[in-house]
Amino acid sequence: xxxxxxxxxxxxxxxxxxxxxxxxxxxxLVIKRNFEPERGKWSLMGGFVNQEExxxxxxxxxxxxxxxxxxxxxxQLLTFGKVNRDPVERTISVVFFALINIHSHDxxxxxxxxxxxxxxxxxxxxxxxHEKMVQNALERLRYKAAxxxxxxxxxxxxxxxxxxxxxxxxxxxxxxxxxxxxxxILSTGLLVDTGEKNENSATxxxxxxxLDKEKYEDKFHSFWYFMPEPSA
Amino acid sequence: xxxxxxxxxxxxxxxxxxxxxxxxxxxxLVIKRNFEPERGKWSLMGGFVNQEExxxxxxxxxxxxxxxxxxxxxxQLLTFGKVNRDPVERTISVVFFALINIHSHDxxxxxxxxxxxxxxxxxxxxxxxHEKMVQNALERLRYKAAxxxxxxxxxxxxxxxxxxxxxxxxxxxxxxxxxxxxxxILSTGLLVDTGEKNENSATxxxxxxxLDKEKYEDKFHSFWYFMPEPSA
DNA sequence: GTAATATTGTGTCCAAACGACACATTCAGA
DNA sequence: TCTGAATGTGTCGTTTGGACACAATATTAC
Numbered sequence: 464x465x466x467x468x469x470x471x472x473x474x475x476x477x478x479x480x481x482x483x484x485x486x487x488x489x490x491x492l493v494i495k496r497n498f499e500p501e502r503g504k505w506s507l508m509g510g511f512v513n514q515e516e517x518x519x520x521x522x523x524x525x526x527x528x529x530x531x532x533x534x535x536x537x538x539q540l541l542t543f544g545k546v547n548r549d550p551v552e553r554t555i556s557v558v559f560f561a562l563i564n565i566h567s568h569d570x571x572x573x574x575x576x577x578x579x580x581x582x583x584x585x586x587x588x589x590x591x592x593h594e595k596m597v598q599n600a601l602e603r604l605r606y607k608a609a610x611x612x613x614x615x616x617x618x619x620x621x622x623x624x625x626x627x628x629x630x631x632x633x634x635x636x637x638x639x640x641x642x643x644x645x646x647x648i649l650s651t652g653l654l655v656d657t658g659e660k661n662e663n664s665a666t667x668x669x670x671x672x673x674l675d676k677e678k679y680e681d682k683f684h685s686f687w688y689f690m691p692e693p694s695a
Numbered sequence: 696x697x698x699x700x701x702x703x704x705x706x707x708x709x710x711x712x713x714x715x716x717x718x719x720x721x722x723x724l725v726i727k728r729n730f731e732p733e734r735g736k737w738s739l740m741g742g743f744v745n746q747e748e749x750x751x752x753x754x755x756x757x758x759x760x761x762x763x764x765x766x767x768x769x770x771q772l773l774t775f776g777k778v779n780r781d782p783v784e785r786t787i788s789v790v791f792f793a794l795i796n797i798h799s800h801d802x803x804x805x806x807x808x809x810x811x812x813x814x815x816x817x818x819x820x821x822x823x824x825h826e827k828m829v830q831n832a833l834e835r836l837r838y839k840a841a842x843x844x845x846x847x848x849x850x851x852x853x854x855x856x857x858x859x860x861x862x863x864x865x866x867x868x869x870x871x872x873x874x875x876x877x878x879x880i881l882s883t884g885l886l887v888d889t890g891e892k893n894e895n896s897a898t899x900x901x902x903x904x905x906l907d908k909e910k911y912e913d914k915f916h917s918f919w920y921f922m923p924e925p926s927a
Numbered sequence: 928g929t930a931a932t933a934t935t936g937t938g939t940c941c942a943a944a945c946g947a948c949a950c951a952t953t954c955a956g957a
Numbered sequence: 958t959c960t961g962a963a964t965g966t967g968t969c970g971t972t973t974g975g976a977c978a979c980a981a982t983a984t985t986a987c
Contacts, residue, residue, distance in 0.1 A: 467784055470743040472704035475776075475787055511702040514785065518776035542774040542789050544707075544750035552699055553746065555707055555787070557774050625935070643975060645936075650973095666934040667982040857964070875946060877965075882944095898963040899953040 474554040477521045478509040478593065480540065480600040481530070483565030484617040486626070488582055488633045489604075490565065491597060492529070493589065495577040500551055501590045507597075508578065509556070522559040529576050531569025536562040536616040540600055548592045556592075560600040562616035608634050611683055612653055615674050623661050623669035624648060653678050706786040709753045710741040710825065712772065712832040713762070715797030716849040718858070720814055720865045721836075722797065723829060724761070725821065727809040732783055733822045739829075740810065741788070754791040761808050763801025768794040768848040772832055780824045788824075792832040794848035840866050843915055844885055847906050855893050855901035856880060885910050 481492035493505050510525045512518060522537055540558040548554070565580065581587060583601065588594070607613045614630050615622070628644050648654065655675050660668035713724035725737050742757045744750060754769055772790040780786065797812065813819060815833065820826070839845045846862050847854070860876050880886065887907050892900035 467706055467743070467786070470706055471746045473707050473744065473746075474699055474702055475705050475707065511699070512705065512776070512787075514703045514705075515778055517778055518774065518787070539773055541771055542750065544744070544789070546747055546749055554699070555744075555750070555789075557776070557787075623935090640975070640977090641935085642937080642977085647974085664934075664983080666932080666984060667936085669935060855964090872946070872948090873964085874948085874966080879945090896963075897955060898961080899955095899965085901964060 474549075474552060475512040476509055476549075476554050476556040477512060477518065477525055478507040478543075478556050478558045478596060479522060479525055479529075480507060480558065480560035480597060481526070482560065482562050482600070482604065482617065483580060484630050484633060485565050485580070486629065488584065489601075489617075490580040490582055491586065492568075492573075492578055492580055493587075494529070495579070496590070497577055504590050505581075505587045506590045507558075507593045508576070512557070518557055519559075522557075522561075526559075526561055529568075529572060529578060530563065531572045532563060532567065536613070538603075540596070540603055543592055543596060545592065556596075558596050558600070560603065562604075562613065564617065564619055566619070605634060612651065612674075612679060615679075621657055621659070621671040621673045623671055624654075625669050651682070653682065706781075706784060707744040708741055708781075708786050708788040709744060709750065709757055710739040710775075710788050710790050710828060711754060711757055711761075712739060712790065712792035712829060713758070714792065714794050714832070714836065714849065715812060716862050716865060717797050717812070718861065720816070721833075721849075722812040722814055723818065724800075724805070724810055724812055725819075726761070727811070728822070729809060736822050737813075737819045738822045739790075739825045740808070744789070750789055751791075754789075754793075758791075758793055761800075761804060761810060762795060763804045764795060764799065768845070770835075772828070772835060775824055775828060777824065788828075790828050790832070792835065794836075794845065796849065796851055798851070837866060844883065844906075844911060847911075853889055853891070853903040853905045855903055856886075857901050883914070885914065 483490045483492065492508065494508050496502050496504055496506050508525060508529045510521065510528075512521050516524070518539070519537070522539075523533070526535065526537065527533060537559050538561075540560045542555060542557045544555040546553055548556070583597075586594070586597070589597070604613075608631070614627065614634070617630060618626060624645050625641075627648060628639065628641055631644065632639055653675050654672040657671045657673055659671045661671055662668060715722045715724065724740070726740050728734050728736055728738050740757060740761045742753065742760075744753050748756070750771070751769070754771075755765070758767065758769065759765060769791050770793075772792045774787060774789045776787040778785055780788070815829075818826070818829070821829070836845075840863070846859065846866070849862060850858060856877050857873075859880060860871065860873055863876065864871055885907050886904040889903045889905055891903045893903055894900060
């Protein structure tokens with residue numbers, strides 16, 4: 464098996480950025496470590512890569528372990544590998560970032576792992592280089608959400624345009640004109656009117672939409688704004 | 696040192712996508728392997744991560760070894776880690792992609808490594824999952840070049856707008872209106888007229904421009920097109 | 928039951944940007 | 958000096974985007 468005997472082998476970890484949206488701001492799911500090193504400190508959910516496990520499978524295993532969720536939006540972010548990033552032993556960390564509906568996870572499992580949703584504006588200190596990972600993930604989220612219809616992953620199956628509007632304001636930390644936003648979103652043709660209305664509202668009830676899955680799949684890899692489709 | 700004794704350690708490699716532009720099309724620098732396994736086949740330039748070496752440093756070392764170049768544009772792409780991607784032994788590969796001026800590298804060194812520039816449209820078979828890596832890098836190049844002033848990395852210090860135009864047509868594999876492209880590029884304010892002209896031309900000589908480095912640094916992380924700057 | 932208030936849906940207007948295209952200019956070579 | 962190919966600049970009509978007004982809906986207060 465070992466035909467590359469000259470080279471050193473390293474620990475390979477997976478860390479997961481898990482974003483949710485509570486209706487007001489973007490939140491991050493972090494755990495309070497109950498193991499050494501850094502017991503009691505805040506950290507991203509993570510684990511080591513198993514010998515016979517693909518990286519993506521490992522990420523899904525770790526996400527499932529914490530949230531009880533399958534089939535969620537996951538994408539590989541970057542790999543962090545500074546020599547001294549883990550004081551115990553050199554460890555390469557492949558970071559994934561996931562978007563979930565904040566109300567859909569398994570409460571039991573989250574409690575068992577000592578996990579909590581924290582606000583990005585008010586984030587506790589995280590171990591190692593985990594804060595850099597989060598910063599990087601936030602940039603990626605902003606990047607992608609500006610170009611691809613990715614925001615829906617943070618909302619329930621059906622949602623209103625005002626909810627979507629608040630989500631985008633939270634992602635970019637800025638105010639967006641309500642009416643122009645609505646026009647832009649509707650012009651994508653990705654939203655389908657369910658005919659129902661949001662009963663939770665205290666005033667005028669907003670129309671509930673759902674994603675047009677087919678158009679979503681089709682359009683996902685195209686830019687919303689800039690370029691005509693590359694050909695080859 | 697080994698305080699994570701339960702976990703398996705894996706080989707970690709670095710592979711480098713190196714793009715160049717010959718005036719007509721995007722080219723990729725690949726090597727003909729003179730070592731096992733897969734001796735004699737085409738492959739990306741790569742190497743293993745050293746015990747005491749950051750990933751970025753490793754990538755720069757490998758790029759320097761092949762091209763003799765420092766201070767070139769390098770960015771981490773993705774990490775490939777399928778269990779059986781390397782038939783010899785499980786190896787995680789962190790892939791970087793680099794953009795260089797195709798005429799600036801060290802000819803000696805490239806020859807010594809059996810390296811060649813190949814056309815993307817006419818690419819030979821590559822070993823392992825290297826073709827996927829290239830495909831992925833091409834997508835990233837298209838993505839970034841549409842949003843950030845990254846194309847200049849593939850051109851010499853001074854260049855003409857027709858050259859830049861051809862570069863973008865090559866990147867996207869499509870025709871772009873010459874006049875509209877020119878207007879768009881000039882409106883970014885990133886180009887400085889050097890006062891000189893391209894003496895190689897057989898007809899009307901085009902004006903040579905160079906990058907305004909300061910504006911380049913300032914604007915690099917902002918989108919060209921879509922969003923107003925995110926605040927926090 | 929009616930008024931007040933907050934929220935949602937739709938529309939208007941003007942300026943900026945974009946794509947399609949015309950025309951004038953410059954250079955090498957016939 | 959004429960010709961052809963490439964380069965630089967401009968025009969025009971359409972579309973898009975941002976700023977903003979107004980109407981419709983539902984809850985609550987009186």
